[in-house]
Amino acid sequence: MIPRLAQATLERLLQGFPVIALTGPRQSGKTTLARSMAAGRPYASLENPDTREFALQDPRSFLAQFPHGAVLDEVQRTPELLSWLQQRVDERKVMGEFILTGSAQFDLMAGLSQTLAGRVGRLELLPFAGAELGAALPRSLESALLQGGYPPLFDRPVSREDWFPNYVATYLERDVRQLVGVRDLAQFQRFVRLCAARSGQMLNLAALGNDAGVSAVTARQWLSVLEASYLVARLPPYHVNLGKRLVKTPKLYFLDVGLLAWLLGIRDAATLASHAARGALFETWVVSEVLKWRFNAGRPAELYFWRDNIGHEIDLLLETPEGVQAIEIKSGATFASDWPAAALRWRQWATAAGLRTRMPMVVHGGEGQGARQGVWAVGWRAFAQSFGSRA
Incomplete structure (x- = not known):
């Protein structure tokens, strides 16, 4: 098993919430991560027709099978179960008792917001970063x-x-x-x-x-x-x-x-x-890497782009405690002298508008990293391996 960066966040949430909702696309590793963190507690998949029927027909007895909690997989298939789960965790007040997984965000989150508000910690898991x-x-x-x-x-x-x-x-x-x-x-x-x-x-x-x-x-x-x-x-x-x-x-x-x-x-x-589409693919990869870093840390996405009506654009912006981080994305492997222009122009505008900013970053399809022409130029591999330490 390749260790997941989200593990530390999941450990933290298990200490402060009786229920953890682990969501993400199918095949992103949710079940593997949940079971590895469940300390030997039982596992039940609500995709299984027999298990799902039991949970729907007799939810009290279904939950009674798990006196010390459990991992309940694809729980959006049985939203009715969440009300019974609320009663259970309110009575026991045990932190980290249940880990719920789901791959359909609006089904699961609608049920959680209605029945488990304040009792559930949420973690979104995307494919490997x-x-x-x-x-x-x-x-x-x-x-x-x-x-x-x-x-x-x-x-x-x-x-x-x-x-x-x-x-x-x-x-x-x-x-x-x-x-x-x-x-x-x-x-x-x-x-x-x-x-x-x-x-x-x-x-x-x-x-x-x-x-x-x-x-x-x-x-x-x-x-x-x-x-x-x-x-x-x-x-x-x-x-x-x-x-x-x-x-x-x-x-x-x-x-x-x-x-x-x-x-x-x-x-x-x-x-x-x-x-x-090579440039669009590389840009997609960079944006998804930053989003994975945010989700793995248990943070909301809060990523943006910037563009004015005459075409000036910054590919990616994120707010950090040290200021707004601008990221330009270039798929070329060789650093070009005109690459920093947009990011440096944006930084001037942002400073004039009273925003705190960090040194802009240019992520490119080459190798290595270092300061170049007022920006931090970082190749794709170095970006994948070290972005979280700089953000």
Whole structure:
């Protein structure tokens, strides 16, 4: 088992909450992490029809099986159980008694907010970050972008050519029907691929729906399904008055670059090296790495981009105790003298607006790291391994 950076956060939450909700996409390692931290407590999967029927028909007796707590997997399948769980933890007041996992965010969180408010600590687990992979991190950037971070691709003898199409098919045939009742799965699959082609771009729901042959309302609903399943995320603009009119439209990102590459039809390093989407793939990887760092630490996303109405843009902004960190993302392997310009210009505007800022960062597709022309230039591998220590 590759150690997860989220383990320390989970240990902390187990000390302060009777129930922990561990959410994330399917196959991100939630069950493995939960069971490794459960100190020998029993495990029950509510995907199992018999287990689910028992929990629904006789919830009191179901919970009575676990006098010292348990790991309850895919608990969004039995939202009715949460009210009985509330009664149980209120009576016992034992911290860290139950770990709940779920892969459908809005189903699970709706139930938790209604019945377990104040009693549950939440941790979101995405696929492996580069810092978690260590020696298992692919040697080339192209390989890292093609493989992504889903644990099965690292802990079992399965190729991405076998795993990704089965993951996509299972998701479309199973989860989508449960979450939104899509009738035309082929049309939804086209919608997903159109979203993939827009990763790293401004989100225009009307245009997306039109290209997919559905209304903007349906496009919004389907996109919410992808978000709820932790396949995509929207990055909001940073609304600070810097003397320019700012855009208000969010950007769309996939949360696993390997899945994104597969959906775009990119199957090998040679194709990726010259593909028009290479820059978008690298940008997606960087944004997802920062998001994983935030989630692993138990923090909300709170990531932004900045763009004004004449096209000046910063790819990524995050607020830190030392000031706002600006990150520019360049997929090229050789540092170019014009790369720092946008970040340095933004820093001047931000300082004039009264914001505290840190030295801007330029993440690129090369190697090494160090100060260059007023920015911290960091190659992809060094970024994956050390970003958390600098943020």
